[in-house]
Amino acid sequence: NDTDIRVEVMLGGTLLPKKGVNLPDSELTMPSLTxxxxxxxxxxxxxxxxxxxxxxxxxxxxxxxxxxxxxxxxxxxxxxxxxxxxxxxxxxxxxxxxxxxxxxxxxxxxxxxxxxxxxxxxxxxxxxxxxxxxxxxxxxxxxxxxxxxxxxxxxxxxxxxxxxxxxxxxxxxxxxxxxxxxxxxxxxxxxxxxxxxxxxLYDYNREDTLTPQPHSPSFLSDAVCYSACKLAKDAHANALIGMTQSGYTGFMLSSFRPKCPLYVFSKEKSLINQLSLSWGVRAFYYGEEVSLDDIIFDQIDILKLRGFLHSGDVVVSTGSTPVKMHLPTNIIKITRVE
The missing domain is CATH 3.20.20.60 (Phosphoenolpyruvate-binding domains)
Known part of the structure; x- marks a missing residue:
């Protein structure tokens, strides 16, 4: 009938209740969500x-x-x-x-x-x-x-x-x-x-094997993130800072596995925990929308206040401008902390 399945036990053992059933090499028609x-x-x-x-x-x-x-x-x-x-x-x-x-x-x-x-x-x-x-x-x-x-x-x-x-x-x-x-x-x-x-043994700074793809819809912002990670490596930066509203920039910067600490700021509170799943990301809430220079200096001050940065450290920051338009990442700035 439509509700019973007849099976043959090939190798016996204890069968506990509420166990799942696997059907290898079978095309299932049931929906993925019950x-x-x-x-x-x-x-x-x-x-x-x-x-x-x-x-x-x-x-x-x-x-x-x-x-x-x-x-x-x-x-x-x-x-x-x-x-x-x-x-x-x-x-x-x-x-x-x-x-x-x-x-x-x-x-x-x-x-x-x-x-x-x-x-x-x-x-x-x-x-x-x-x-x-x-x-x-x-x-x-x-x-x-x-x-x-x-x-x-x-x-x-x-x-x-x-x-x-x-x-x-x-x-x-x-x-x-x-x-x-x-x-x-x-x-x-x-x-x-x-x-x-x-x-x-960890293989850091994988930007050489993860080059941006020209056919990607996000190619330009991917290229900026790629360049930021490369710059952070070449400049022996003490921190790489990203800003994101969708989470994409945080995930992208993380995918290059930068050796320097990676900090990501977002005005979306839901993203702060979500970004923490990504490799190496330490996420912070930041809701201000003033000039890009003010935002970058604010973020550096926040990291200094929490002990992540010190005077003389080199920081590579990414962001987008105009700030109010919330465009994909389109700028890189390198700063020496005062």
Whole structure:
């Protein structure tokens, strides 16, 4: 009938309630958003969360549908596409472009696809996201053994470090902190692994491999961001400062993985937390709209006041002018802090 499925158990074990079902190599016709999902989305909107991740994305229309629901509610939530289905990989370029961020969801990916393909797919997804300036998260079983133990497996340490070195914006814990016995310890341990990887082998200043594309609609502003990162590197700048109203400049500057600290200012309060997902970004609220010089000096003063800058430091700033028109990034300024 239309409601029952007959299955054959090939390898037995304990089956707990409310478990999902994977159908590898199958073209599903069911919608990506169920009635319960839509109700949950409404709850998320009411709670004013920053990011919403959509599971089992198959095609770009899935992301567009979710964005439309959020737009109808005038929500500023940004959307993450969880990549775990073979169909999503076939449509990866369009999904990355339409999404605000991407998650490499390795748990279901390793069931839906041959497990030996997962490391290569992870690397490819990260690379594509960096080229499109989209934050990318690597998730699932990163420190699984620490659900019950106080130390991770050596393979897990390598897994986390490799995700960092490949260029992921974030690595995510799930069961380790949701149900694990040592949630604080696992976060501290993962943080140490990340910091060590970034301190030693990390490939900073990737502007040479992420050159702006002339066919891109945002080519001119991309070129300004690219040049700002290159200038910050060549001038041994102590800080790179960006201004953004949509978040794009922050995401773009981050995608070049500048070695100097990256600070992004925005008048959109919702962006302050959202930008923190991006690699290396420290975001600040700034709502003034006076002259561009005043804005840049204000931002430098804010960073001096908080101890991030000192007299004699070199700062590369990006912005747009005329200020009131909120144009894409179109200027670079280099300043020595007084």
């Amino acid at each position: 009635e319960k999902d839509i109700a949950d989305i409404q709850f998320c909107i009411e709670q004013q969360i920053d990011w919403l991740a959509l599971s089992f994305v198959r095609k770009v229309e899935d992301i567009k549908h979710l964005k439309q629901l959020l737009k109808e509610q005038e929500s500023k939530i940004k959307v993450i596409a969880k990549i775990e289905m073979p169909e999503a990989l076939r449509n990866l370029r369009d999904i990355v472009i339409e999404s605000d961020g991407v998650m490499v969801a390795r748990g279901d990916m390793g069931v839906e696809l041959p497990i030996e393909q997962v490391p290569v797919l992870q690397k490819d997804i990260i690379r594509k996201c960096m080229h499109r300036a989209k934050p990318v998260i690597v998730a699932t079983q990163m420190m699984e053994s620490m659900i019950e133990r106080t130390k991770p497996n050596r393979s897990e340490v390598s897994d986390v470090a490799n995700a960092v070195l490949e260029g992921a914006d974030a690595v995510m814990l799930s069961g380790e902190t949701a149900t694990g016995a040592y949630p604080q310890l696992v976060v501290e341990t993962m943080s140490k692994i990340i910091l060590e990887a970034e301190k030693t």
